[in-house]
Every structure is written in C-alpha cells, then in structure tokens.
Amino acid sequence: MKSIVILGDGMSDRPQVQLGGRTPLQATPTPHMDVVARRGRLGTFATIPQGMPLGSAVANLSVFGYDPRRTFQGRGVLEAASLGVELNPGDVAMRVNLLALNEGGTIRNHHAGHISSEESAPLIETLQAKLGGVENHPERPVTFHMGISYRHVLVFRGGWASAAFSSAPPHDHVGESVADLMWTANSSEPEAVAAQERLRELFAQSRALLAEHPVNVARRARGVDEAMVIWPWSPGGKPSMNTLDELFGISGAVISAVDLVRGLGRLAGCEVIQVEGATGLWDTNYEGKVAAALDALQEKDFVYLHLEATDEASHAQDLDLKMKCIEYLDGRVVGPVLAGLRERGIEAVVSILPDHPTFVSDLGKHGDDPVPVCIWDPRCPADEQTTYDEVACAAGGLGNLAGNEFIRMALGR
Ligand SMILES: [Zn+2]
Structure with a gap:
C-alpha cells in the first residue's frame, strides 16, 4: 500500500x-x-x-x-539541508538574512526590499570570498551558502555549541535598533563568549563590505532598499x-x-x-x-x-x-x-x-x-x-x- x-x-x-x-x-x-x-x-x-x-x-x-x-535544531539546519549543505558534528548552521537598515541603525525590513536571488548571489559570493573559509579565519572558520532572495545560510565550521548564544529573529524586531539585538553569550564560558564576539565581528565586517558593493550602489540609484548587513539567527547542529x-x-x-x-x-x-x-x-x-x-x-x-x-x-x-x-x-x-x-x-x-x-x-x-x-x-x-x-x-x-x-x-x- x-x-x-x-x-x-x-x-x-x-x-x-x-x-x-x-x-x-x-x-x-x-x-x-x-x-x-x-x-x-x-x-x-x-x-x-x-x-x-x-x-x-x-x-x-x-x-x-x-x-x-x-x-x-532551528531553521538553519533545515535550510542548510534544503540547500544540500553537508554538516559535520560540531558544525552549527544558522539562517542568515540580508537586512535593510534605517539611518539610525534600526531594522528597516528583514528582507532587504525582497532583493532578488540574482542580486543577492554576488553579495553572498563576496561575503564568502572575504570572510568565509579557513583562509580568512583559521581558528573559527565560517562558510556562506547561497539560498533564495534574502534567505541564506551561514555555517560555523567545527567546535561550536549552538546553545552557547542567543540570536533574534529579525522579522520579529522590525523597527528596533540592531545595537539592542546583538548576539549574546548565554554564559561566561570561553566558547560562548567567542561565538558572541565572532558573530558581532561578522556583522560589522559585512556592513563594511556590503556598503559600497556594486549591487547596493545600483539599488541605491534605483531608490530601493539595500542589503546592508547580514543577520544570522536560529543556530543548530545536525540532528x-x-x-x-x-x-x-x-x-x-x-x-x-x-x-x-x-x-x-x-x-x-x-x-x-x-x-x-x-x-x-x-x-x-x-x-x-x-x-x-x-x-x-x-x-x-x-x-x-x-x-x-x-x-x-x-x-x-x-x-x-x-x-x-x-x-x-x-x-x-x-x-x-x-x-x-x-x-x-x-x-x-x-x-x-x-x-x-x-x-x-x-x-x-x-x-x-x-x-x-x-x-x-x-x-x-x-x-x-x-x-x-x-x-x-x-x-x-x-x-x-x-x-x-x-x-x-x-x-x-
Ligand atoms: Zn506551517
């Protein structure tokens, strides 16, 4: 049957x-x-x-x-599986959004003006080339994976605990200041603090990298929302x-x-x-x-x-x-x-x-x-x-x- x-x-x-x-x-x-x-x-x-x-x-x-x-284990793991991204024990997958911010640093929207996949692909490529892999960070490497539109995947490779820090789903915090929503270690364990710092660092680096990216320059010229920063959330390990x-x-x-x-x-x-x-x-x-x-x-x-x-x-x-x-x-x-x-x-x-x-x-x-x-x-x-x-x-x-x-x-x- x-x-x-x-x-x-x-x-x-x-x-x-x-x-x-x-x-x-x-x-x-x-x-x-x-x-x-x-x-x-x-x-x-x-x-x-x-x-x-x-x-x-x-x-x-x-x-x-x-x-x-x-x-x-969170959305990141399921979305990584959907993209065919292999996870090893110790890897932590997170869903990563591209966000548009207002001038004062509040979230304008959680989808970068519903940016197209054609436009987000070169952004994710740049993020992977400049921030991803062991060559950019031998101790705590991450990888970026292209998904659809504003929805992508970030994987922390090896040695991370997904329960070590908390993260905010951006769609629940539109209009709030990103400074108040930063990733926060759940304990004073060195691992947890390192994860917190690494995520905050990636956030700042992505902001600098994306600001003058040709895709965003073109979007600015068209008067549509830019993909200004990454926002990783919902961490989890392979179930x-x-x-x-x-x-x-x-x-x-x-x-x-x-x-x-x-x-x-x-x-x-x-x-x-x-x-x-x-x-x-x-x-x-x-x-x-x-x-x-x-x-x-x-x-x-x-x-x-x-x-x-x-x-x-x-x-x-x-x-x-x-x-x-x-x-x-x-x-x-x-x-x-x-x-x-x-x-x-x-x-x-x-x-x-x-x-x-x-x-x-x-x-x-x-x-x-x-x-x-x-x-x-x-x-x-x-x-x-x-x-x-x-x-x-x-x-x-x-x-x-x-x-x-x-x-x-x-x-x-
Ligand atoms: Zn449903």
Whole structure:
C-alpha cells in the first residue's frame, strides 16, 4: 500500500464571527475532502509540543513522526539541508538574512526590499570570498551558502555549541535598533563568549563590505532598499534523525515550495522534487504539483505534498483569500489526486491535514491547537464523520493522535 499526505499549511483555524461561528474549513465547500472524510477516519493531532516554537519547522517534524523535542535544531539546519549543505558534528548552521537598515541603525525590513536571488548571489559570493573559509579565519572558520532572495545560510565550521548564544529573529524586531539585538553569550564560558564576539565581528565586517558593493550602489540609484548587513539567527547542529527508509523501509518524495519543508524531507531521506511555478502562494502551480505527486507515487512508497498558500493567506489576515485557498486545495489538489490515483490504478492511503493552525483573525499568528486529521486507508472501515473540518475531526474515530501514530497510519502501518 502506497501513501500520499496532502498538507495545507496553516489551514485550520478557529470559529469566525463573519462566518456565523464556523471555521474557514467548515464554511468552505470541500466536496473532495469530504469524500476522503466519508471513506476514511478522522481525528486530531497536537503537532506542537508545549513551549516549542509555533511554526512549520516543529509542526512538520511532528507530522513526519519525529519528536521535535529531540530533533528540532532551528531553521538553519533545515535550510542548510534544503540547500544540500553537508554538516559535520560540531558544525552549527544558522539562517542568515540580508537586512535593510534605517539611518539610525534600526531594522528597516528583514528582507532587504525582497532583493532578488540574482542580486543577492554576488553579495553572498563576496561575503564568502572575504570572510568565509579557513583562509580568512583559521581558528573559527565560517562558510556562506547561497539560498533564495534574502534567505541564506551561514555555517560555523567545527567546535561550536549552538546553545552557547542567543540570536533574534529579525522579522520579529522590525523597527528596533540592531545595537539592542546583538548576539549574546548565554554564559561566561570561553566558547560562548567567542561565538558572541565572532558573530558581532561578522556583522560589522559585512556592513563594511556590503556598503559600497556594486549591487547596493545600483539599488541605491534605483531608490530601493539595500542589503546592508547580514543577520544570522536560529543556530543548530545536525540532528540525529533516522530516515523513513531506516524507520519503515520505504522510499519517499517531498513536493513543497518552502525550504524548511524541503530540508526536512532531505533529512528524512526523501527525494525533493522541484516543480516549475511552485510559488508557495495562492497562484501556485497546483496542476504541476499534483502531476509531480502522482508521477512520484508510481516510483515511491510515499509522497508528501505540501501547499503553503493557506498559511500565507492567514498571515495576511485575509479570510476570503484563505477560503479561496481551501477551495483550491480541495478542487485543484485533493480532487485531481483522487482522480489520478483511480486512473493510474494506484492503491494508496490518502491523508489530509494542516501542520498547525494559523489564525486569520488573531493577527495572522500560528497556534498550537491540535490539527484536524483525515486518513483514508481503503483497508480500514470508515468512522461516522462525513465532512473534513475541525469539529468533525474532534469527534472522529481516531481520537487524539500522538507521537508517530499519524505517520504510521498514513503509511498504512
Ligand atoms: Zn506551517
């Protein structure tokens, strides 16, 4: 039996006044998801352990069956994995943003005016050439790795402890002074102090190097925000994770526009499939993603099909758009997947869930409410529920799933 998991990022929510007390999932017609609900079994799943960061990294680890308390090491590690950057024991990977600053040294934005990858590539090249590698710092070398737009990766090579210092996520501190947000050692241990000093030094050096870089000179002339400094954050070391092959003896593929999810897929030993036109937004290439998922499922045992649009619409606090994204997920993903499985004669367990709720009317924030889960394993009798939404799932036959129960059932184990 094969397996496909369809994940609508941030899809679940709370009752909305404008919807007469219904949630977006309840209020949006979802005939295809309801087919899966009628044939399958429903339940709930608390994907974010208490006190852990409310986000896709932790939540998707849970969905894959990994215990986030043991495996979550920050974003840097997942994004490094997504870029194919190898980490050795003792290396610490950090996500590094390019920031635009205001004149007084406050953060203007955390994305350098959404700088393009074409423009950020030469900046990262310069940073690596002038600051990276043992040639520039034999004792405490770092390496810079090109990602996408303003999102890149910095790796401290060897001998660092990721828990030794604290760092601030820049998107949470727009408008604040960088001087107040500097990396800070968590103890007076020499290692911790050295990490703090090295990060502050890299910050200052990057500022000097980038100020007159031709890319920034050109951006200044165009009147758009410059990539003025680097901002490394969310440090972590390589987590010890068994692959799905090691755990279950299966092969898998991940399809997602989001680097965190792609990185997680790689760490789980899955093939990461790129789909042309996958944007992570409502206008993504749904048809292309579905076709890629069905093709992959002919080869592999397991496909993880991740759609980001519902989360972005929730962050934008746009209820109509969120419902539109749910409608698209239903009509342009779930429906065609079911039809494709039938046409191709593929027997598969079909599962639908979000990774976490995102509250469209609570400032577009992530939450840790248990998520609604639907699993249709053709070999198992259905429960009594007939629609897929938060309320039906809370009353579903699977009850509250925990640990790796979801992935086991989704894999038909
Ligand atoms: Zn998410």
